[in-house]
Amino acid sequence: NTATAGVVSSVAATDAPKSVSGYIKDPQILKDVLINAKKIMDTCAACDISGAGRCNGKGSCGETVPGMGGKRKSFVRNIEAFEEMSLKLQTVHTISQPKTEIELLGVKLSSPILTGITGGLTYNMGAANKLAFDGETMTEEKYARGIIEGAANSGCLGWAADGIGDPLETFKRRMAVVSEFRGRAVAQIKPRTQKEIFERLDIVQDVGAPFFAIDVDSAGRAARALPGKTVEPKDLKKLKEIVNYAKIPFIAKGIMTPEEALMCAEAGCGSIVVSNHGGRVLSSTPATMHVLPSIVKALRDRGYKMPILVDGGVRDGGDVLKALAYGAQAVLVGRPMLRASLGGGVKGVEMQFARFHTELVSSMVLTGVADVRNVDPSIVMQEV
């Protein structure tokens, strides 16, 4: 996320969209939404658009999952970790209508799913000047609206992202979209200097976001930062300063070790996202699902009750259930939501949420889980 785009388009509205053959206007089914996304993304992650829309980073996209960078190993590990896990099929019980609702930091969600934090269709997705679902030009604003409104309409939460190169004005305009969905849209801030974080946090709080995240794992981009566009690692002291400044819960995103999870808890963070940034920041990290159990254990053993979120490679409702069985309270879904918004806007994201929800319910019935807030770890078995 190094360039300039924000929610407000860096593409002039008058630019004619590039026509794309076979593009489906106003798609009515998810498959067509995903086809659209594949057609407009130069570097598309669409490996299997006919199935569940799974992306394994190895497919027909020529191994160029959007914004992958590096050697893609971390990303593939995330996907494979879920594939290696099996769910225990058990149907001799009475559970036919399992409960999927949770409350996350004071916000009620219809299922334990948030969108991933993604943005930058011009520089991350190759979708500048391409057709949108409405037959007009695709813009950052349409993209963000798809994510945020689509999630809100699904009873879940969508994130507005912060691009490193985004000037404050762009950030403010993006927050105007969040403001429309007061209480039902959340915002992320890059690990900028403390002063810049506080400046953006004031705005995030003004627009009514119930909580915010900082992707602390974007710190490596400091090496490429332009003057005045600084990101930096955050030590315990700085984490505490942010917690103390904030009037809403602060989620630290990009935590991959028990030690750092404990530091976030000690700092007073409201939550963490166990994440390797979808494999985009460091090529050789473990899968998020491989580190999640030790992080959960470390926090719970010391009595910390904060919700624990996870992302990276969540591709269907069964994966959501696996993450919950490993101790997460909710997941973030990145690329599948990204593609849904690109190919179908608000409606596309609603369809994607509906698919995840249906699959989650079905997986719960088939494993005998009555409530997402209480998932027995023994429903997951490692393949032997």
Ligand SMILES: Cc1cc2nc3c(=O)[nH]c(=O)nc-3n(C[C@H](O)[C@H](O)[C@H](O)COP(=O)(O)O)c2cc1C
């Ligand atoms: C195109 C793209 C842009 C992203 N931009 C951001 C960002 O601005 N901030 C952030 O915290 N994470 C960002 N991420 C990482 C996601 O929030 C998330 O961690 C990751 O996509 C989850 O993995 P998944 O795509 O396999 O579900 C981005 C990911 C992608 C694919």
